[in-house]
Amino acid sequence: MTTVATAQRWVCEPCGMIYDPELGDPDGGIPPGTPFEEIPDTWTCPVCGARKRDFVPLDE
């Protein structure tokens, strides 16, 4: 189950940036392997600065 949750990727609606848990956002203080749900609400999109709630789950 953990594997499934971790693999869920999310997309930033304004700019299309994909948050991939495998990659994380090291520049934003999010280490690789961090599921989206565990990112703090203070985090913003590395590309366009949109907030965490502007991301939606990527259909795949």
Add this chain to the structure above:
Amino acid sequence: MRRVDVLLIGGGIASASAAAELRAQGFDGSIALVTRELEPPYRRPPITKDYLQGRSTREDAHVHSRDWYDEHGVELLTRTSVMALDPGARTVTLQSKEELAYGQALLATGAMVRRLAVDGAQLDGIHYLRALGNADALRRDAEGAERVAIVGGSYIATEVAASLASLGRRCTIVMQEQVVLERSFGAEAGRFFHELLESRGVEIVAGESVAAFEGENGRVAAVVCEGGRRIPADVVVAGVGAAPDVMLARRAGLELGASGGVRCDSRLRTSADGLWAAGDMCEYESVLHGRRLRIEHEDVAAEQGRTAARNMLGADEPHAAVPYFFSDLADWASLEYVGPADAWDEVETRGSKDDASFSFWYLSGGRPVAVLAVNRPEDLEEGRRALAGALTEKAR
């Protein structure tokens, strides 16, 4: 595995102009352009200017219409990120997990906003601007706002302040600089724009850094400066610079330069064969300037896309266009600039700031290294020619 002759990675003007140049040069191989955005490649300057003011549409910002890509045999893949790049194998992995092989590729992933890491940065009402969608969100939010604070003192901040002030919002710029645009043009030239903004009702708080944002019920209510000053605001725009988007390039093991961009030679070739770079994330060896440059501006990205395209076809030419910049403060003033100068020892002025028609000539050892022009297109063109000449001489 599917293969394309040329793969263009990125949804900005660098990719779009590369595609057009390839076709203009008669290239008839297959081209695919991949962008993570929903739109076809678009121009970003309107995001802080007419698009933000609601005076132009998304389609107006498109570099080419959607139909253009079909008509020119360019496969356009929107809302598609490249997740991995293997320059040795010349393959990419798309977000769909599909692998795509390429003959040559252009990396043009642009820049990313610099994020403010201060308390309260997560509050509602704090905006950054990079994509059209960010401008939509800001415009909606600013409609009901009384006071807008803009953090930063460069192009983005001054353009946004002018755009929102022209829509009737009460705007305050908070910046570390003493004078707006001084980092690019020096304090003397910057003062013209500084005073212009103030004369149009934009308040400027100079020499201050943001310490935190204060909120009420989850929404921003004020900007708090390091010096303790508190600036009430129900919308905040952070225009504090950008960093090259090298997330993909770094994972691919490409060599990066001192500016953080992808390191390229004078031909815009990266450290990998068959892989070129253009635009905000391209750090190139400028034969004109005799130094390495990375420039975040539209015209430079467009020119670099064209240079890279010609070099893909074997032209083997250095990128030698004189870098050109422009900025509009609402319909109050437009500036144009050729350069960029990293240092100068003398400034000559032509025209008059009082008439809002002037140019600043930045000289180093008596030679022009940059020209800033306001309402003096003829000076700008003269400056462009002078720079091309002087810089070329210097490069010898």
